Every structure is written in C-alpha cells, then in structure tokens.
Amino acid sequence: MSVNSSIPFDLQRIRSDFPTLQRQIHNGVPLIYLDSTATAQKPQSVLTAMDEYYRRSNANIHRGVHTLAEEATAAYEGARQSIAQFIGARTAREVIFVRNTTEAINLVAMTWGRTQLQTGDLVILTEMEHHSNLVPWQMLAAERGLRLEFIPVTDDGLLDLAVYQQLLEQGPKLVAFTHMSNVLGTINPAKEMIAAAHQAGALALVDGAQSVPHLPVDVRDLDADFLAFSAHKMVGPTGIGVLYGKEALLNAMPPFMGGGDMIKKVTLRTFAANTLPHKFEAGTPAIAEGIGFGAAVDYLKTVGMQAVEEHEQTIIRYALERFAEISGVTVIGPAAEHKGAVLAFTMQEAHPHDVAQLLDREGIAVRAGHHCAMPLHERFKLPATTRASFYLYNTIEEVDRLAEGVEKVKRMFA
Template identity: 70%
Template sequence: MAAETYKIFDITKIRADFPILQREIRAGVKLVYLDSTATAQKPLAVIEAMDRYYRWSNANIHRGVHTLGEEATTLYEAARQRVAKFIHACKAQEIVFTRNTTEAINLVAYSWGRSQLKAGDLIILTEMEHHSNLVPWQILAAEKGLRLEFVPVTGDGYLDLEVYDRLLEQHPRLVAFTHMSNVLGTINPVREMTEKAHRAGALVMVDGAQSVPHLHVDVQALGVDFLAFSAHKMLGPTGIGVLYARETLLEQMPPFLGGGDMIKRVELRTFTPNEIPHKFEAGTPAIAEAVGLEAAIAYLESVGMEAIEAHERGLIAYALERLAEVPGLKVYGPAANHRGGVASFVMEGVHPHDVAQILDREGIAVRAGHHCAMPLHQKLGAVATTRASFYLYNTYEEVDRLIEALHKVRAIFG
C-alpha cells in the first residue's frame, strides 16, 4: 500500500525546527534518525531557551534575593507548573524533578518502599519491563525480604491479564509496569490495570518514559499513584526527569537524599525536612534543563499530542507493512493499532549489530542490543534485536529508506 494512504499531516515545517535533521552522515547521505526511543532530537526552541537562560538569568534558585536568582527560581518553578498541567496533575507540588526516569523509580523504591514495605510483601512487575523498573525492586526485595511476581508476555506481545488477575488475588502492596514497551511498542491498558490493582489494595507505579512523549497522558484519568518519565525522550534535554506522585503519598514519604534545599531547619543532630516537593530535591537542581523541559512541552503542545499520536500510528502501520516485505525478517510485538512507534526485529542469519552498522553506512540511525530489557529478550528467544523508532519529525520517505537499506543488508549476507 502506498505511503500516501497513511498521511496525517505535513511535517515539513516541523522538521525545519530540528537542526540535526539537516546533517549528512557522510557526503550526500542525509541522516535518518530512527532512535527516538533512546533519546529524541531537540528543536531550536529548546536549544534557544536553555541558551537564553545561561546568557541572561543564570543563578542558583530558592536562595538569592537578587534579580538573577529570582528570575532563575521563577523559570524553574514555571517548568514545574507546565509539567503538572501537561500530565493533568492536581497540583504542581505533586511534581518532583529528578535526573531521569531511572532515578524517579529509585526514589519511590528507596523512599516509599523502604518506609512502607515489610518482609513477605508482594510487588507485581511484568516481563516487559526496562531494567529501570526491575533492578530497583530487586534491590529492595533483597534488602527487605519482599516477594516479586511477574505478569507474563504473550506470544503476540501483550501482557497476560488473566495471570495478572490471579496475581492480584495475592494482595500485592505495589504493582509497577510500563505504559508502553520500549522493545515491543505495546501500549498497556493502564487505567484497567490500575483500577484492578486498587481494588486489590495495591498502589500503582507506571514507567511513562515511552508514553508521555508520544501519547496524551492524564494521571487523574488513569488513576495512577506514581508516574516517572524523562525530558530527553520528549524533545527536552538530558539530565532531568519527573516523578509524579499523589500529594498524600509524597507527604508520608521520607526524603530520598539529604543536603541543601531539602530542609527547613538543620541542627547538629536533627533536621526538619522542607515542604513537598522540595524535600525530594536536594542540592542545586538541573535549572537550565528544567527551562529546556518547559520549552519542549510548549513545543509538543503547539503541535498537539493527539496529532503526534495519529502521525505515529500512521508511520508504524506503514513501517510494519513495509518490513513484512524484507525476506527473513521477524518483527516482535502487537499489531499497529495496539503499539506505539517502535519496531524491534531480527533478520535471519544476521546479527542485529551488523544490521545496525550497515544501516549506519546508509545514514540510518537505529539501536541494536537488548535495549535494557534482557529478561524480555530471553522470553522472546532473542539475544538482541534491531530497533527502529519513530517520532513526530519522521516521514514515510524515511521508512522507505530503511526498507531499501534492509534489502542491502539482506543482499550482503546472502
């Protein structure tokens, strides 16, 4: 089927906003960036916002009464407000800035988990989790004698919700799972799973690293207790992430790190923690990065999350159709209408790293490896996969270039 069948909107102007997309990997070979699941490219609006902050308002926050300090504080807290509005949090105080999704999940494990869980308590995870949503719970389980159980992944890339229902009968304290798989692209039924977990008496921690950049996410509608995501996957800078948590939970959780800015008062032997969310943000935070995140959200909102989601649905549908034309190539995961813009695949007789290297010669950037999801790859029976992932700036012509390059890979390896 022709690419035109799937076209949703013209992205020529959007692509012009991303300087790196004009780069040639070598003479005459223009970059095709298909690795947005790892990190997204940055529009000029984000680059310029951070540059402007460093040129005109660089100062530490929440301390100085001088003009620069007040400007920096205003910009930082405006970013918090913007994040809260973007994911429909009740209050800006429910937004904690972290370094990334990984740190946000660790914050929940070390603060809420250490203070609330006891030996024998059950945490339910899934087989499709990124290591960021596995290892923190493994560490906590070893420390406190917790039980970990896992929702299996079916052969077609979905979570086995019948097993999930049976696990909930064991009265878990926490259910933690990804909104969208970074390998399979599977979009999980967060609201349904959350409602069931709450009826069983559990809290819900959602890894939103892949969903928040691509989907319209409303934490109140979903009902989740914790949500973690990263700026760099949603057009923003590296070095800053977000933990959303319900206000009542943040109030009862002890500080994650100790130091400056997370305190109200310090004496030699005692301290009084600051109000939320500041009690979880020890030391000088990523101020310029918060400014960049605010600019990234403003950019996404100007395009429209529904429009972005529709564009990516068209891209992945077209990509799956074209990938099926390549001999000996197997794509993992569900049908296009149940996945985001991610396609992980293996080519018979060719190692995924070899595929990625040859694609790079053609100017096409993809990821090869286990994508920080080793248990999932073990379940799939694959040592590694090659992953192509799409975002709002990708085109159908770039999908065609990917397919042409894969045919070259096939020809090289016979």
C-alpha cells in the first residue's frame, strides 16, 4: 500500500512537545491517543505559559495599576490579539472570550436571536450538527415560535446543497452550520454556503470547533458573521473558547450577562454597557486559560496550519485505505477529499463501546457513543459509533496499530 509519508514538519519533535504522549499505560503499553476531536493534548509551551502566570503574575485583569495586574492584563489581552490574527479578524474587539463553543452559540441565540428573531422566522440548520448547535436554537424556537429546517445529509456524508438552495428561497434569518463534522469528518463548503446565505438575506453562524484546530480558517475570507470555537480542541486549555462576530453585529447586540467589567457606568436603577469586547465578558474571566489559549495559537502558528492540514490528510487517506481492508467494518462519512482526520466506524461483531474498551487495553484511546450528535446517528440508523480522531501529533504507525487492534477485536468476537 503506497503512502505519502513526506510531511512538511518534524513530527517526532512535535510529539516530544506533548508530555502526555510520552505515557505508558496498562503495564507499559505506549499510549496511542486518537481522541483529539473530543479534546487535544497540550504542548509544554501551553502548560508553561499558564504556570508562569500563576507563579509570577497572578492578579486580576483590567482593574489594577500595580505591576502584577498590568502583567496579567498584558498577557491576557496579548492572547486575544494573537487569536484575532490567527483567524483573520479585523480587530481584537471582534474576539469575545467565552467558556467554550457551546457558550458562544448560546450567546448568539440569547442576545442576537432574542432581539432579531420573531414568531415564524426561519433558522436553517443541518442534520450533522453537534448538540451545541441544535439545542440552543430548539430552546429559542420553543420560546419564540421559530421555524427550524434542516439541510439533509446524503448517504455518503455530504450536505444536500440542492435542498439548501430550496430552503434559502423561504427567506431565512439565520443559517447555522458546522464547518467540519465531529462524526463524519465532512468539511462543508463554508465560503459558498455563507455567500448563498447572504444572498438570501440571512446571517451565517459557523461552528468552527473542529475546523479551526485543523484547517486554515480566515473569517474575512469566509465572510462569516459569527464563528465559534474552543481552545481545548486546538492544543489549548479547557474552559475557554471564542465567539468571533463582526464588530457592527456585536455592537448592536445586548449584553449576555450582567456584572463586573461589562459595564461602563452603573447607578441603582440603570447601567451603561462597556465597549467591545468587555461588554460580553462579565466578571473575572479564566485568565490563566486565556493566556494558555494564546500560547496554543502561537504554537499552531509556528507549526503552520497548512502543514497541519496536509499531515492530517496523509493520515486520513491512509486510515481509510487500511480500514477498507477489514471486512465487517463500515466507516461512515465521505471520501478523503471531503473529509478531515476523523474516522467513525461500526463493526458487525461488536458494539462500539466494547470496541473502545478493548482497544484501550492495547493502549489506544478512542471514543464510543453518539458523540453529541444523536440526530445524525439516527439519520444513519446507528445507535453509536466508535470514533478515532487524529491530529498533528499522530503517525502512520499509530494508524497501523489501530487497524491491528480492530482486527484483534474482530477475531475475539468472531
């Protein structure tokens, strides 16, 4: 089997940057971590940045004039600037720190949605959405009497864009869709979908939880109105994410939560909201995590997102070839040219949870379940799948180990 093993960066050096990848588990079995779609491992530079904040500059931000407060503020706001540059935002004011992708989407639903959507208004979603881009709109639809319609997923794991065009003719107010499916790996044509939404008079929200860590993403090139993503899926810490929004839209939206730092002036009966981005960032934020997020983005910039994408394409193409050789195993999702480095599969002989548990004995960490995408699994008439997901630190040899592990599970159940 031919494999293009030439990758444009030093893979072994990259692997050495991640302490967790050096672990051995289950009596000395080397760890093979294939669950980066759920959360990625962290390089030493991220851990060091967070540790240095707590050891040297631990103070609250934006409020103090002493040295530690100014150091902490500079590091936190420097991280915001790095993230803005990473996604091509026009200004750091368009980068709002939130807890995660889920909170970012809820922020849009509860602020822009509550002020702009009325009874009968149409919101277009897709059948492949993560629950975080379904449930907030379901909640708002129940509250406001909105219409929700869904772009279907074809049998080969692509969006049916002909149906999308038909739905656009119904005059939607918003189109919200995942850039890359966390189950199928499908990379949707975001730029074309956004342009079509705008032509129909709708705004476009992109769930970038899976795309921003793995692909070059430029919000100005996409012309996205909103983009949501999380640090922990892109070698950063948990508990922090970003909502990108066009400045004019964010300025017109009311605050999400009330409290300290999101205000310009407060009286006993009234308040005036702060300017962007602080208007949406009430209370003491996740300071160390924000600094760690900046370090994660700096790390990915050093590697290069084009190099990350090319490496992952090599991995997923090889993985699809290897799994095509295993009888009784079915991979769901599109061909490699439409797919990121996600491999969700079923096995005739074994339940996905059994597969995941037995692979763990071989030191292979995968995920089993519906992956917070129950409607998508129902679309394919599957209760669950086993999912292996790859990132910049995974190797061809690990794909072989995974395939060998699946074949071993298959023999056990047969």
